[in-house]
Amino acid sequence: MDTSAPNLYGILIEFDHPERLVNACRKVRDAGFKRWDAHTPFPIHGMDGAMGIRVTRLPFLILGGGLTGLAAALLMQWWMNAVDYPFLISGKPLFGLPANIPVVFELTVLFAALTTFFGMWGRNGMPHLYHPVFKSERFRRVTADRFFIVLEARDPLFQLSKTQEFAASLGGVAVELLED
Amino acid sequence: MSHHRHIPTLEEDHITLDELGPRTVRVAGAIGVVGLALAAAMGAARGDGFASFGWSYLLNFAFFLSVSLGAFFFVAIGHVMGVHWNVVARRLAEVVAANLVYLVVLMIPLLLLAGRVFPWATGHTETPAALLAIKAPYLNQTFFLVRWVVYFLIWCGYALWFWKRSLEQDETGAPQLSVRMSRKSGLALLLYALTLTFASYDLLMSLDPAWFSTIFGPYYFAGSVVAFAAALTVITFWLQSRGRLTKVIHTEHLHDYGKLLFAFVFFWAYLAFSQYMLIWYANIPEETAWFLRRQQNGWGWVGLLLLFFNFIVPFLGLLARSVKRHRRGLYFWAVWLLVMHWVDLYWIVMPEFHPETPLPDLLDLLTFVGIGGLYVAGIALRASGHSLVPRRDPRLDDSLGFENA
Structure with a gap:
C-alpha cells in the first residue's frame, strides 16, 4: 500500500495481443500481486491459471x-x-x-x-455499477481489440514508482494512471 | 489447464487393437460359448422346458441390448448436436452400437423360447384369460416376431450406416460425410425413441401382461444410457491399461464421461420415481399389482437397494468435479453402475418369474457370462483392423484439444 497518492486507483496497462496479455499476467502473478485484474474483449483459455485464480468454491x-x-x-x-x-x-x-x-x-x-x-x-462484488477504469479513454477499446491489466493501488506490494517501472516492463503498448 | 498445455496427436498414440483384437475374440468367445453351453445344460437339467434358462437369458439379453442401445444414442445425439468433445470416443460407441448386429443372433434363442417364457404366451399369469384374449392381437408370438424384425432392421440399419460412413471418412477425410451423418441422425433418433419404447414394452413390460406404464420406455432408455456411459468408461480404461488411446482420451474426456453418467443416474431416478409416485398416488389395483409384487417376499429390499445404490449413493459419489476427473474414482462408479443396472433389470424381470424369492439363480450368472462373452467377442471382432478413433473427422482436433471450462 502506497499512501503517497491518495486519489490513485491503480495503473492501467494496455496490450495489443492476447498472448502478450497472458504472459504479462503470469509475471504479475509471480510478482505476488493480489489486488489486480485483467480485462479482455473475449474469454481467453488459460487465463485463470495465468492469473493464479483458484478453482471456485x-x-x-x-x-x-x-x-x-x-x-x-x-x-x-x-x-x-x-x-x-x-x-x-x-x-x-x-x-x-x-x-x-x-x-x-x-x-x-x-x-x-x-x-x-x-x-x-x-x-464477484456485483452489482458493480461504477468502476474507475471507465474514466480511461483507452479502456473503451476493451470491447473491441485491446487487452488490459489493472494493478490496484490498494495492493500491499504497490509502490507508485516501482510499480510503474514494473508495469512498463510487462510488454504493453501503454501505461496509464487511474484516478479513483 | 495452462495456455501452453500439450494437445495430443494421433501419431504419438497407439490407436489400433492389433494383436489385442484376435486374442480378445478368442478368449471372450470361448468364455461365451462355454458359459452358454453350461447354462443350457443346467437349464435342461431343470426339467422345466427351459423356462428358467429362458428367463435368465431374457434378463441378460435385455442387459446387453441396453448397452448397445445406449451407444446408438451416444452416436446419434453426437451427430445431431454437432458435438466436439466426444469425437475421440465416438468410434468406440460406433462399435458397440453396431454390435446390435450380433444381438440379432443372440436374440434367436429367446425367440425360440418365447412360447415358454412370456406369460402372455404360456398363460402362467395372474392376468385373467379374458384380458389376455383382448390383448392377444398385440401380444401374440407372430406379431412379437414381426416387431422384433422391424426393431432390429431399424437399429442395425442405422448403426451399420453410421459405422460405414465413419470408416469411409477414415479413408477419404471428406467433411461432407459428417454433414450426411448429421442429417440422418434426426430421423434416426425419432425412430430410435419409438422402437426402444416398444421394445421395452415387449421385452420387459409384457412380462406382466396386465400391467402398463407409459413412462416405461424412457425408464429403460435412461438405464441404457447409464449402462453405455459406464461401459464406455470401462472399455476406455481397459484399452488404456493395454497401451491404447492413452494420450488421445485424456482427463477432459473422462470428466465428460462422468458428467454423462451423473446426469443419467439422476434422469433414471427421476423417471423411476415418476413411475412409482403416480401409481402409488392413483392407487388403482391393476397398476399397483406390479409394485406390490416387488414389495413382498423380500423383493422390497431389492427396491431399496436400487433407491440407495442406483441413485442416492452414486449421485453423491459423482457430484464432485474432482471425482469425475479422478481415474480410479470414475472407474469405480462405472463398474458400480453397471452392476446396479443389472440389479435394476433383475428387479424388473425376475419378480414375474419367481415372486417368492429375490435371490438370484446360478443360471442368471451363467447366461450373463455366456451372452457377455459373445457380446465382447463381437465388439473386438468389429474393432479389429480399424482405427479406434475417427482419425479424419473434421472435429477431431477440437476433440483432442477439448478442455472443460
Whole structure:
C-alpha cells in the first residue's frame, strides 16, 4: 500500500495481443500481486491459471443452498399438511414421503439455482455499477481489440514508482494512471 | 489447464487393437460359448422346458441390448448436436452400437423360447384369460416376431450406416460425410425413441401382461444410457491399461464421461420415481399389482437397494468435479453402475418369474457370462483392423484439444 497518492486507483496497462496479455499476467502473478485484474474483449483459455485464480468454491455454497431447499420443502409440507391443516386426501398418510418428493425436488433446484446466481454476484462484488477504469479513454477499446491489466493501488506490494517501472516492463503498448 | 498445455496427436498414440483384437475374440468367445453351453445344460437339467434358462437369458439379453442401445444414442445425439468433445470416443460407441448386429443372433434363442417364457404366451399369469384374449392381437408370438424384425432392421440399419460412413471418412477425410451423418441422425433418433419404447414394452413390460406404464420406455432408455456411459468408461480404461488411446482420451474426456453418467443416474431416478409416485398416488389395483409384487417376499429390499445404490449413493459419489476427473474414482462408479443396472433389470424381470424369492439363480450368472462373452467377442471382432478413433473427422482436433471450462 502506497499512501503517497491518495486519489490513485491503480495503473492501467494496455496490450495489443492476447498472448502478450497472458504472459504479462503470469509475471504479475509471480510478482505476488493480489489486488489486480485483467480485462479482455473475449474469454481467453488459460487465463485463470495465468492469473493464479483458484478453482471456485461456489459449489460448496450451492450444495448448502440445495440442502437448505430440501429441508425447507420437507418442513413446509410437514407443517402445512400434517400439523397446521391436516387434510385427508384419498387415504394417503398426512405426511407421506412420495407425495412430498416433487416439491422437495423443485425447492432443492430453486434454492441451489438462486444460491448459484446470487452467490456468483456476491463473490464477484456485483452489482458493480461504477468502476474507475471507465474514466480511461483507452479502456473503451476493451470491447473491441485491446487487452488490459489493472494493478490496484490498494495492493500491499504497490509502490507508485516501482510499480510503474514494473508495469512498463510487462510488454504493453501503454501505461496509464487511474484516478479513483 | 495452462495456455501452453500439450494437445495430443494421433501419431504419438497407439490407436489400433492389433494383436489385442484376435486374442480378445478368442478368449471372450470361448468364455461365451462355454458359459452358454453350461447354462443350457443346467437349464435342461431343470426339467422345466427351459423356462428358467429362458428367463435368465431374457434378463441378460435385455442387459446387453441396453448397452448397445445406449451407444446408438451416444452416436446419434453426437451427430445431431454437432458435438466436439466426444469425437475421440465416438468410434468406440460406433462399435458397440453396431454390435446390435450380433444381438440379432443372440436374440434367436429367446425367440425360440418365447412360447415358454412370456406369460402372455404360456398363460402362467395372474392376468385373467379374458384380458389376455383382448390383448392377444398385440401380444401374440407372430406379431412379437414381426416387431422384433422391424426393431432390429431399424437399429442395425442405422448403426451399420453410421459405422460405414465413419470408416469411409477414415479413408477419404471428406467433411461432407459428417454433414450426411448429421442429417440422418434426426430421423434416426425419432425412430430410435419409438422402437426402444416398444421394445421395452415387449421385452420387459409384457412380462406382466396386465400391467402398463407409459413412462416405461424412457425408464429403460435412461438405464441404457447409464449402462453405455459406464461401459464406455470401462472399455476406455481397459484399452488404456493395454497401451491404447492413452494420450488421445485424456482427463477432459473422462470428466465428460462422468458428467454423462451423473446426469443419467439422476434422469433414471427421476423417471423411476415418476413411475412409482403416480401409481402409488392413483392407487388403482391393476397398476399397483406390479409394485406390490416387488414389495413382498423380500423383493422390497431389492427396491431399496436400487433407491440407495442406483441413485442416492452414486449421485453423491459423482457430484464432485474432482471425482469425475479422478481415474480410479470414475472407474469405480462405472463398474458400480453397471452392476446396479443389472440389479435394476433383475428387479424388473425376475419378480414375474419367481415372486417368492429375490435371490438370484446360478443360471442368471451363467447366461450373463455366456451372452457377455459373445457380446465382447463381437465388439473386438468389429474393432479389429480399424482405427479406434475417427482419425479424419473434421472435429477431431477440437476433440483432442477439448478442455472443460
